[in-house]
Amino acid sequence: MYSFRELQKARSINIDGKETRLAVLGNCATQFFSEALEGFGKLTGLNLSVYDADYNQIDEQLLNPSSEVFSFEPDQILLWLCTEILYEEYLDREFSERSHFAESYIQKLEHYWECIKRYSNASIVQLNFTEIDDKALGQYSCKVDATFVYQIRKLNFLFQESASKNSRVYPVDALAVQIDLGRDVYFNAPLYYNAKVPVAINALPFLGRAVIDVLKSIMGRIKKCLILDLDNTLWGGVIGDDGLAGIEIGALGKGHVFSNLQRWIKQLKEYGIILAVCSKNEEDIAKEPFSKHKEMILSLSDISVFVANWNDKATNIKLIQESLNIGMDSIVFLDDNPFERNLIREKFPDIEVPELPKDPSTWLGFLQRENYFDTVSYTKFGSDRTKFYQAEIERKKLGQTFETIDDYLKSLGMIGEAKHFEPFWYSRIAQLTQRSNQFNLRTVRYNEDEIQRIAEDRHYITLYYTLRDKFGDHGLVSVVILEKIANDELFVDTWLMSCRVLKRGMEEFVINHMVQTAFDYGFETISSEYLSTTKNQMVKDIYETMGFSRMSDHTFRLNISSFQKLKTYIQEEHKNGEK
Structure with a gap:
């Protein structure tokens, strides 16, 4: 683990690539924490720029749409409500109100989240709550709802429940860091009382790492x-x-x-x-x-x-x-x-x-x-992934028995289906935008709320594609988001595809359907863009290969009237089940 001094020095490292903008707000002093985050980000290859809001300015920043935080246009906003301040607020309440502390505080958090959603496109990174057991009633404290230990544990539970229902909120388990290090290592009383810093200097890198793990996951840097x-x-x-x-x-x-x-x-x-x-x-x-x-x-x-x-x-x-x-x-x-x-x-x-x-x-x-497998999304479809790959091995074995790739592809009996985004698939589609890196033309990440908003916005045409063959169902393998930028033109905001179906004709199937959809809606041209990353070089020429004309180093255009349908052995399944 890096020392805090190493993290401070690392802030001066120059990192190439897209800048990630993080705003940090706390009810405590967050300057040292922000320095640790920026340094840790640089040391792990993130071009991280951190805006550290003034001490205890959460309300002033989040309730004002013109605040410095929103003017910073952050990609993520981190909220840190430290337990030591919460404990003081709890003790300042009338005794009869203390048993409702957790419920009232979660309402405050949800209000903050709503303000961020209203005034910003930023994701919300929220630390959960470390524990203080004041032993007001000794061991019996955990049985009485008016005690702080009861309320802080209830607050963490309510936070988990609320965050699970809000796709924009990404939790950081600060409590796990405290438990792992121990309270005496995690908290330094003189530092807190003198500077309102609730984490010891030597513990800051551990908490910073937990946050950076989440940021990397949001950006698709995950282990699979x-x-x-x-x-x-x-x-x-x-x-x-x-x-x-x-x-x-x-x-x-x-x-x-x-x-x-x-x-x-x-x-x-x-x-x-x-x-x-x-x-x-x-x-x-x-x-x-x-x-x-x-x-x-x-x-x-x-x-x-x-x-x-x-x-x-x-x-x-x-x-x-x-x-x-x-x-x-x-x-x-x-x-x-x-x-x-x-x-x-x-x-x-x-x-x-x-x-x-x-x-x-x-x-x-x-x-x-x-914590190698940190992620920012989960769907039940992940448990089927093993079956997909086992079937893929069988496909490759079969492919070795054919003399030509065309004969092999014909033998698979592939059926593709295309549909507009549906609520059932919102979480899976969002997950694909967050996890897909190689076949992803613009690498734009969306959370579930944003996918729902786009699906319901008449300025977009949304499409998802599934594929199955005689070995099994690949499930949802490709996502396309088309934005209506003019009366006669669509722009490909997002095109991503699972790499496990590459070179099967799925690329051609998607383009054929995309063009037909544009024609059916009365559009004349489709414009597109390739934004280069270190991971998506495999698709840098895909648009030209599919019949688009290159307009610049990274932009392309297709006139629908001149498009020639691409060859593929995938049959389309229509809504009535016909092929």
Whole structure:
């Protein structure tokens, strides 16, 4: 972890790329915190510019649409309501009102959120509440609703419930930081009473990191895949030497350590993280615990790509990455062997490789604290991701049996469907705008509220696309947002697509449908733009390939009357189910 001094110095680092503007408001002194955030952002590659509002100016800034904060035009607004100030407000209330403190305070928060939504397009980054147990009634305090410990815990619960219903709010778990460090490390009484800074200087980097993790997730810098070693990582021992009965796994002894690690990994899979295996082993032997060991938590059905052979792990990880068609910076690699960890770090510096402690019993806590899989969205469709990738492996195996790509594509029996945005899909569409990086022409991020607003705005035409074939359903694979910028012209505000359906004719299917939709609405031209990022270079020429004319380095135009329908083997399914 960086020191506070290191973070202060890092603020002067020049970072290329789009600037991210963050405004920080608190009921406490936030200057040191803002400095830590800006420095931490620079050290992690974010071109972060921070506006630090004056002390305790939340009302003055958020209730005034012309305030300095709103004039700053931030991408995110961070709110920090420190518990120490809340405690003083609680004690200043009449005793009879204290049992309603949490309810009244959550109303205040929701009012702040509404003001931000009304006067700004900024996302809201909100710290939850650390705890003070004043022991007014000793241990009995947690049973009496008028005590502060009861109210602050209730406030955190109400905050969670309210934030879960507001897609613009992104929580930061300051309480978890306090618990991990301990109250005596997190809080420095002289610093608070002298300067109204509620976090010790040495603890500021830890809180800053929690915020930066959220900001990176908002910007789509997330981990999507966990690649796992097997021997002495998922279980104790070596399956090839010790045999099925000799490996350590289960409720007894050291096996409990590996079982709990597997439980956590399975939970990641259920929330949409892709699991892969990379093991130096005979494949049949490596798979044996998954299919035959009764205390194994993970099953083969949880693993999207299973690679076990005697090749070096760098080669195999490259194979896994290409099979999944994800970026190297989306991967976390877990291996007990220092040699293998160093090899992957040297070969693929973008891959996150945890330096596991020597004692396996500490691994789970270590991995949870490192917070590799922070995200800003979740939908139930994430749990189906493993099935998508397993089916994709079968498609690739089939593709190897055909002499031409056309014959292979014909054999898939692909059916595409296009529809206007529907409420059922708002969260999934928002998630795709936040997570898609490679096939994303402008990389504009939207939250669920913004997707709903666009879907209901007559100045936009919104389209989502699904695809299925004989191996299964890919689900929602592409999103298009067309803005009506003139009576005869549409602008492609957003075009993104899942990389798992690349080179199947889906690009052509989307363009064909987009052009037909524009024609049906009476438009004559479609203009578009490609905004370059470090991750979307693969689509820099896509518009020209699809028949658009280049107007400048990054803008394109298509005259609908001259468009020639593109070749694709995807049949369109219409509303009545006909193809």
